[in-house]
Amino acid sequence: MKVPIEVTVNGRQYRHEVEPRLLLVDYLRDTLDLTGAKIGCDTSQCGSCTVEMNGTAMKSCTCLAVQADGSTITTIEGLAVDGLHPIQEAFWNKHGLQCGFCTPGMIMAAKELLRNNPSPSPDEVRHGLEGNICRCTGYTNIVKAVQEAAAVMGGAS
């Protein structure tokens, strides 16, 4: 039994009929072709699928598409408006990535972190990104990138 849903993703409205078991991340990637959010685990732990739903960061692998009906979603593809978002720019400048697989999730989680805490200490950045795993960088440059983004954004989100 398919269920109709309507969502706004990166400012565009979509209507689809979906199976109830379809995960939001699979809907974004396979139905909407927004492959920025990644699937890195089966256990809701890696955070590479992180998107923003109704203003807060969440793991789109642990939400059904039917639960997202009526919501407003921003994915990594929605961040760059006039050029890169300051957090994207800072990840570039500070080499906050190597393979890049974790990066969309890291950036979406960092966006929420900076909204709640506009100038976090290195320790606060590490705690704020606890829901995201990176297998390459050792995190140091990710922390530097988030702190640079904080300085550039000066409290803006």
Place this chain on the structure above:
Amino acid sequence: MYAAQIDYHRACSLQEAIALLQEHEGAKIIAGGHSLIPLLRFRLSDASSLIDIGRLDELKGISRSNGCVSIGALTTHAELASSDVLKDACPIIPEAAAVIGDPQVRNRGTVGGNLAHADPGSDLPTVLVALGAEFRVAGPSGDRLVAAADFFQGLMSTALGNDDVLTSVEVPAAQAGQGMAYAKYIHPASRYAVVGAAAVLTASGDTCSAARVAVGGLTPSATRAPSVECSLTGNGLGEKAQAEAASQVANDLGDDLLGDISASAGYRLKMAEVYVGRAVAAAAARTA
């Protein structure tokens, strides 16, 4: 992994949720989905349909009246952690909610789902057993209140019937002279509690006049620690008394202790003493 085919119904009211549960055999409630969706993906749940209660405003929000705080079942962990009402009336709840999972999990996971799922590594059952909270449950034959200690009935099993909805948690607001604290040994990968200890102490002068202590993580469900409580009650709250009390915890936990490849039952038992000690010390410092 992909979940099996499943039906989906969205409830528009509490009454409709109960009616849908009655109508669809094998149906399960879905709230935040942060325990249920992983089970569905691993095909560890045999639910045949989902009843989504996620939009029921009547199950949301935190309110205080007559020395009691009522927390709606759909309140998220993030809302618990940032609630000014709870920071004032029952600060151990925000303290524990802030160390659940990670920020994304706290944004979606709800108190009702956490309690109904009753994972042994969960944090809120331990805290609510120590607080002596009551849970409001709505079912086909009306409403009832269940004491936290009676609600948890063993590994992932609770007093909820198939057609019941947990609607709110009722906790007594802190009294003068009370101090409370939660100490958690966080599993480095899963972030659940390897061991969690909650202490709610009342001091009059230099004496501990009442103590409620609970432990989770290593027992099938959150467990009161009467030997620890007894050792504290009527005595001073100095370091020696705290250590003596914490050393009693093994008497309270029974033989059915959980262990796994990352932390054996024996190791967790040792850690229970350490974390009860930490919770008691922090709670004692806050009685002032």
